[in-house]
Amino acid sequence: MDTLEKVFEPDVLSANCPSRTLFNHVTSRWGVLVLIALQNDTMRFSELRRKIEGVSERMLSQTLKLLEEDGFVDRKAFDVVPPHVEYSLTAFGQEVSKRVRELASWIEGNLGDILAAKQP
Amino acid sequence: MDTLEKVFEPDVLSANCPSRTLFNHVTSRWGVLVLIALQNDTMRFSELRRKIEGVSERMLSQTLKLLEEDGFVDRKAFDVVPPHVEYSLTAFGQEVSKRVRELASWIEGNLGDILAAKQP
DNA sequence: GGAAGTACATACAAAAATGTAAGTATGGAA
DNA sequence: TTCCATACTTACATTTTTGTATGTACTTCC
Numbered sequence: 001m002d003t004l005e006k007v008f009e010p011d012v013l014s015a016n017c018p019s020r021t022l023f024n025h026v027t028s029r030w031g032v033l034v035l036i037a038l039q040n041d042t043m044r045f046s047e048l049r050r051k052i053e054g055v056s057e058r059m060l061s062q063t064l065k066l067l068e069e070d071g072f073v074d075r076k077a078f079d080v081v082p083p084h085v086e087y088s089l090t091a092f093g094q095e096v097s098k099r100v101r102e103l104a105s106w107i108e109g110n111l112g113d114i115l116a117a118k119q120p
Numbered sequence: 121m122d123t124l125e126k127v128f129e130p131d132v133l134s135a136n137c138p139s140r141t142l143f144n145h146v147t148s149r150w151g152v153l154v155l156i157a158l159q160n161d162t163m164r165f166s167e168l169r170r171k172i173e174g175v176s177e178r179m180l181s182q183t184l185k186l187l188e189e190d191g192f193v194d195r196k197a198f199d200v201v202p203p204h205v206e207y208s209l210t211a212f213g214q215e216v217s218k219r220v221r222e223l224a225s226w227i228e229g230n231l232g233d234i235l236a237a238k239q240p
Numbered sequence: 241g242g243a244a245g246t247a248c249a250t251a252c253a254a255a256a257a258t259g260t261a262a263g264t265a266t267g268g269a270a
Numbered sequence: 271t272t273c274c275a276t277a278c279t280t281a282c283a284t285t286t287t288t289g290t291a292t293g294t295a296c297t298t299c300c
Contacts, residue, residue, distance in 0.1 A: 011228065013173060018235060057278070083278075092233075096223065096226065099222050103219040108139045111139045114191055118189065165246080179289080182288095
């Protein structure tokens with residue numbers, strides 16, 4: 001074994017670990033929904049906006065930009081008027097999307113039981 | 121087949137679907153970390169606070185209360201002085217925790233590659 | 241006897257997230 | 271010719287989130 005390995009172990013529970021920042025972006029209010037919406041499709045801005053009920057244009061573009069910077073979303077702009085831009089997931093994006101989708105699906109699939117178990 | 125089935129299909133992309141609310145709680149800034157921290161342990165309030173770097177007492181108790189109401193966290197209080205309270209995951213909580221952990225682990229495990237792929 | 245630890249609640253303040261409205265350049269439909 | 275659609279950005283206002291400080295009631299350690 002190499003004596004100089006494992007100098008740094010990523011951990012989302014550590015306040016200043018870069019993985020925490022990425023994790024926050026991915027699990028952000030609109031970030032999770034963008035990842036889910038783009039899972040199997042390439043979509044245009046306004047299509048995304050219609051699919052993700054409740055996002056404002058401002059939040060959607062902000063979220064897309066953040067996920068693009070992190071390397072999870074790919075943005076392809078065509079230089080035409082009116083504007084035409086297509087969003088899709090990168091390979092990394094698909095990996096995280098898959099996991100976010102599994103969480104969402106579990107909640108959706110067990111919603112009845114979860115709600116039934118709540119008292120208040 | 122029953123003609124009266126599937127009247128309602130839960131979908132986190134729908135603004136007013138109850139699954140969206142649950143999903144938001146679970147993926148909230150501190151919610152994800154609480155779920156991860158409690159995954160294999162029963163912990164006291166101050167232990168959790170130390171483990172989850174950066175949470176304030178206020179946010180931690182607020183998050184725990186929310187997750188308890190949703191039925192993901194179990195709170196056991198002993199009537200002694202000084203106070204003693206133990207937090208753990210319910211069966212539902214363990215299911216969501218598992219999925220949140222998988223997402224976090226993927227990011228932690230691929231952190232180097234993800235950061236290397238970023239331009240800015 | 242004073243300080244620290246426990247699990248919070250509460251009031252107040254500051255910071256961050258989000259929404260709203262308007263603007264841009266242009267093409268096509270009514 | 272007026273309005274809608276496209277993909278945004280920017281300024282401004284509001285809302286939500288988060289942090290800070292303090293208090294509580296009592297026990298144990300120094």
